[in-house]
Amino acid sequence: MSNATQLIHSIPVDPQTGSIAVPIYQTSTFVQDAPGVNKGYDYARSNNPTRATLEQIVAQLEQGHTGVAFGSGLAAIDAVIKLLKAGDEILAVDDIYGGAFRLFTHIYEKFGISVRYVDTTKAENVFDAITPQTKLIWLETPTNPTLKISDIAAIAAIAKASGCILCVDNTFASPALQLPLTLGADIVVHSATKYLGGHSDLIAGLVVTREKELGDKIKFIQNASGAILAPFDSWLVIRGIETLHLRVRQHSANALEIARYLEQHPQVDKVFYPGLASHPNHDIAKKQSKAFGGVISFTLKNNTEEAAIAFVTHTKFFKLAESLGGVKSLLCHPANMTHKSIPADKRRAAGVADSLIRLSVGLEETDDLINDLDQAFTSITQKLAVKEYADS
Known part of the structure; x- marks a missing residue:
């Protein structure tokens, strides 16, 4: 079965009504049978059926374990950086999206997370630049805006040997073209505003992790920080993904x-x-x-x-x-x-x-x-x- 066919049929039919389109659950809270006893949902910041469906679809699309949806691409990036602590270092691609640069430099450096920029088109540059403080390697491939390409598999091997997390911004390629998690990356991020949504009518971000442990941490950050994607925008991304x-x-x-x-x-x-x-x-x-x-x-x-x-x-x-x-x-x-x-x-x-x-x-x-x-x-x-x- 082709990826396109698999994707289209991974979008579920509503089991209650048979609706071919995913319903929009436009609600802030859910009635409980007893305190702590519910149908899997208690408050819409923590979980929402429409958003949960999108997260499952994108995890499958990227061949990862856990998908987590955010209110913007930068909110998704922000959640990944929150995996780090003061004293940690990010090794980032030099030709980086301006919003990511602003977030790294003007927000997180003052909290003690340092950033160094390298030309990642040569994997040996990454190997040479890693220090004991390096905890996260940040790739865009293709980069924005000069379309540099980095060898994901080679850098993933370096990251694994060095005990670093490798995160790949897959916005420009999209999972229709490139699957970084299958090449060894630990995390993929998307500005779903772009190709996943595809119609210039929404702002959204997504994180997908290869393993459950990292996924659980990102999910905790999503709930604790609250930068969630709304039900209607989740539905718009699902609709866009159908024609990706x-x-x-x-x-x-x-x-x-x-x-x-x-x-x-x-x-x-x-x-x-x-x-x-x-x-x-x-x-x-x-x-x-x-x-x-x-x-x-x-x-x-x-x-x-x-x-x-x-x-x-x-x-x-x-x-x-x-x-x-x-x-x-x-x-x-x-x-x-x-x-x-x-x-x-x-x-x-x-x-x-x-x-x-x-x-x-x-x-x-x-x-x-x-x-x-x-x-x-x-x-x-x-x-x-x-x-x-x-x-x-």
Whole structure:
């Protein structure tokens, strides 16, 4: 049985009514037969049937033991960091999501949890950087926004030998393409806002653990901290997951064609997409992923912030917005949007240039998207030429 078929039929039919869709249990509390005697639910912060169904589906989808749903992707990340204590160290990928950087640096460092950033595309860098204080290795693969790829299995072996937890942010690939837990990771996190939800209409986060022990700890943190996902949003994620494989297949096909177009464009300097043979981590991506996803980044030969801003404000189908993974195509300028919280020197050192543009390729016809990019390139050429003339 294929993964897509298994996924669709892992979403249960309601045993009470036969409803083909999972019911939304929009309730704050549950009646008990006697104090402490209930039907498995007592208070909706601790558990809710709709949320519990989502958590079970995602655990199965990631081939893990325990799934835990949160009110946002950052709340999910926050729960993982709460596994640590003062004096512990996180070893994190250098090209990291700006929100994770902000959480690690501005929230948890003041509580005595230190963070060091390394280029994880070479597993030996991780091995060399581990210290006795390192308790958590944090990967994004592909990374946001330069699409670096790390060898999950190799780093998992290093983590296990060093007694570290390995957590992989699987948001960009999604379980339709990549299964980090089967490669040895201990924890997977998702911004379910992105591909799992898939329609740009919710905010949600998910944690999946490979083993019960870690899952129990994350579940305790969820209940104790209270950053739960609401029933309606849980239902929206379930609905999105039903079409995950179909959507991601088309996102990936569209993105590969657009990446090839960008690679040949005279105004483009570099294209970052693991599906291209020119990508330095292409072979690792092929080894651990079924396809290459719907996110592309590129830099302009006119390597200026001004040129990038001109480009992102002249597209028609690619809408200028943060986030990704939805049906409609989006684009953003990371230096001024998603990664603005990272100091400029650190951002540039990780490869996030001032002219870097990130595309979230949607489900429109590929020719329409390429034509949109074409007219944006033409627009910025004209705009910059007029400015140069005015300045002369």
